Amino acid sequence: MSQEPVSKEPVSHAPVLEAIDIVKDLGxxxxxxxxxxxxxxxxxxxxxxxxxGPSGSGKxxxxxxxxxxxxxxxxxxxxxxxxTDKLDAEELAAxxxxxxxxxxxxxxxxxxxxxxxNVRISLDVRGQKGFAAANRSEEVLRDVGLAYRLKSYPxxxxxxxxxxxxxxxxxxxxxxxxxxxEPTAALDGENGHAVMALLARIAKEQHRSxxxxxxxxxxxxxxxxxxxxxDGRIVGEERRPEGLDxxxxxxxxxxxxxxx
Amino acid sequence: MxxxxxxxxxxxxxxxxxxxxxxxxxxxxxxAVQLGLYLGASNMITANIDAAKAxxxxxxxxxKSFEDGGMLLTSRERHQxxxxxxxxxxxxxxxxxxxxxxxxxxxxxxxxVGTDAEDGGLAPINLVSGTWEDIKxxxxxxxxxxxxxxxxxxxxxxxxxxxxxxxxxxxxxxxVRSFVQSPYTYTTLNRARSIFGDADGITFFLVQTEPGANVxxxxxxxxxxxxxxxxxxxxxxxxxxxxxxxxxxxxGVALIGGALLGSLVGTxxxxxxxxxxxxxxxxxxATLRALGSSSGYIHKVILAQAGISAVVGYLLxxxxxxxxxxxxxxxxLPMVMTPGLAFWLFTLTVGMCAISALSAIVKVTKIDPATVxxx
Numbered sequence: 001m002s003q004e005p006v007s008k009e010p011v012s013h014a015p016v017l018e019a020i021d022i023v024k025d026l027g028x029x030x031x032x033x034x035x036x037x038x039x040x041x042x043x044x045x046x047x048x049x050x051x052x053g054p055s056g057s058g059k060x061x062x063x064x065x066x067x068x069x070x071x072x073x074x075x076x077x078x079x080x081x082x083x084t085d086k087l088d089a090e091e092l093a094a095x096x097x098x099x100x101x102x103x104x105x106x107x108x109x110x111x112x113x114x115x116x117x118n119v120r121i122s123l124d125v126r127g128q129k130g131f132a133a134a135n136r137s138e139e140v141l142r143d144v145g146l147a148y149r150l151k152s153y154p155x156x157x158x159x160x161x162x163x164x165x166x167x168x169x170x171x172x173x174x175x176x177x178x179x180x181x182e183p184t185a186a187l188d189g190e191n192g193h194a195v196m197a198l199l200a201r202i203a204k205e206q207h208r209s210x211x212x213x214x215x216x217x218x219x220x221x222x223x224x225x226x227x228x229x230x231d232g233r234i235v236g237e238e239r240r241p242e243g244l245d246x247x248x249x250x251x252x253x254x255x256x257x258x259x260x
Numbered sequence: 261m262x263x264x265x266x267x268x269x270x271x272x273x274x275x276x277x278x279x280x281x282x283x284x285x286x287x288x289x290x291x292a293v294q295l296g297l298y299l300g301a302s303n304m305i306t307a308n309i310d311a312a313k314a315x316x317x318x319x320x321x322x323x324k325s326f327e328d329g330g331m332l333l334t335s336r337e338r339h340q341x342x343x344x345x346x347x348x349x350x351x352x353x354x355x356x357x358x359x360x361x362x363x364x365x366x367x368x369x370x371x372x373v374g375t376d377a378e379d380g381g382l383a384p385i386n387l388v389s390g391t392w393e394d395i396k397x398x399x400x401x402x403x404x405x406x407x408x409x410x411x412x413x414x415x416x417x418x419x420x421x422x423x424x425x426x427x428x429x430x431x432x433x434x435x436v437r438s439f440v441q442s443p444y445t446y447t448t449l450n451r452a453r454s455i456f457g458d459a460d461g462i463t464f465f466l467v468q469t470e471p472g473a474n475v476x477x478x479x480x481x482x483x484x485x486x487x488x489x490x491x492x493x494x495x496x497x498x499x500x501x502x503x504x505x506x507x508x509x510x511x512g513v514a515l516i517g518g519a520l521l522g523s524l525v526g527t528x529x530x531x532x533x534x535x536x537x538x539x540x541x542x543x544x545x546a547t548l549r550a551l552g553s554s555s556g557y558i559h560k561v562i563l564a565q566a567g568i569s570a571v572v573g574y575l576l577x578x579x580x581x582x583x584x585x586x587x588x589x590x591x592x593l594p595m596v597m598t599p600g601l602a603f604w605l606f607t608l609t610v611g612m613c614a615i616s617a618l619s620a621i622v623k624v625t626k627i628d629p630a631t632v633x634x635x
Contacts, residue, residue: 069630069632070630090554090555093553093554094552094554102632113264113268117261121551122551125553125554126552129261169551
């Protein structure tokens with residue numbers, strides 16, 4: 001899939017996700033580690049945000065918290081205005097079903113299901129069944145350029161194709177938030193660019209909030225915003241200035257790093 | 261999609277599926293055979309009681325079974341019973357073990373059933389050759405063709421000696437087998453008396469009540485009149501006979517124990533394979549959970565896997581059980597399969613697989629969806 005231009009129109013909508021002063025301790029007793037130390041982050045529709053940081057900086061832990069998969073030790077998380085403080089595991093799952101789509105580093109596709117079925121199952125868990133679900137699954141797979149791979153099993157797909165199936169699965173239910181964990185880590189350059197272009201397009205054209213955790217510099221050019229995390233703390237945020245073309249943000253980031 | 265995923269998970273690893281199905285199959289065959297034999301034994305034990313046209317049975321006090329009633333009742337009890345209000349008929353029946361001496365030498369034990377069929381009490385069951393009129397002829401008896409070899413005869417017309425009385429086979433029954441392995445030998449009441457040399461002794465009286473009579477009241481009246489005798493309903497007499505042969509002798513316990521063991525073995529095998537299958541697919545279940553599926557959705561996938569295993573295993577198992585049923589038809593203890601037993605076996609299979617799924621469900625309940633990010 002070719003890289004598509006990112007819209008330059010400013011996006012200013014109510015936040016779909018608000019994380020305030022999130023703290024997360026992992027382990028217990030002497031082995032307890034504070035993985036996230038008071039991180040705050042807001043996601044709005046129409047933006048592709050990158051959460052970047054070195055290994056062990058807490059970015060995946062923070063992503064798990066933002067995705068309602070881990071519960072924070074302290075802090076507030078609101079999804080579409082709903083506080084997750086008092087929600088139990090089933091209610092958090094319901095929140096994920098309603099508002100979120102996930103893309104994983106290792107794709108996490110079901111090896112015994114075809115590409116079409118892998119997408120359908122994400123609709124099935126949301127109670128969307130039958131022809132409507134099948135048609136919707138086919139539609140999103142066509143949208144990510146896999147119309148010719150509907151009946152293929154993951155084992156017969158390339159890494160790039162598998163990740164595109166995962167993207168299709170994440171967006172099939174039209175979630176307001178798409179969370180991606182190292183979406184390009186297992187892909188070569190061309191496929192990495194294709195997937196990032198797809199995520200940028202989803203953010204812009206479908207007006208969704210996309211957050212990708214990454215340490216892949218190739219992804220910078222697609223971001224509307226880059227949030228940096230180090231040692232469990234948000235240490236910086238760069239937003240692409242209005243009017244700046246997509247690839248230019250990468251140069252801007254490089255220059256800022258050089259000054260720092 | 262739940263069924264699709266369950267089906268694919270199962271058929272993805274065909275060797276494990278084969279192990280699961282073999283486990284269920286053996287379990288079903290074992291339970292079907294054991295319970296089929298139990299039913300077969302029950303039918304054999306109660307066949308004559310069921311065939312008797314009686315509302316009540318008068319037996320000697322403490323009579324343990326149909327075959328073990330003694331000959332201690334007399335015409336006195338019969339007259340007392342006939343004088344009881346609500347009693348329409350009191351039909352005598354002699355049932356007693358006797359020595360059958362084979363024409364070519366040797367002997368075996370038989371159960372003589374002396375009855376006058378025209379009285380409407382008990383007629384020989386399932387006569388396939390000869391009639392009651394033939395049995396009324398001098399020396400005549402009816403035996404079951406299953407036991408020809410054991411009785412040392414070849415068929416109608418052959419003679420033998422029972423106790424000291426010469427008898428001739430004039431009629432043949434089919435499928436009337438004896439749980440105690442002493443063939444039933446039907447003859448008239450008078451010939452039975454003659455065989456045992458007892459002019460007045462009776463084993464049971466079959467009591468038929470007047471239409472509309474209160475059977476329980478008649479029973480209580482009879483109890484009051486008959487000292488040293490018991491008055492049992494047909495159901496009570498059946499239960500007593502079944503308890504005697506199946507439980508006091510331990511035969512039924514062995515059959516039911518085998519069935520329980522079969523269920524247990526099947527449950528353990530299915531539980532092991534389902535658990536290991538679930539363990540292998542934990543990553544996928546964690547992904548489902550991360551995607552927002554409810555825990556109920558995942559439980560349904562596991563239960564569907566158990567259900568598919570149950571249906572396929574049952575179909576294979578019941579096919580083999582039915583083959584054994586056909587093969588056992590002419591043996592001394594034929595297996596019985598009824599629609600009720602087949603349905604019960606299906607329920608047992610599904611239940612067994614559902615219980616087996618519990619360990620897998622417990623495992624999947626502990627899934628941490630965060631593991632999807634740790635790959």
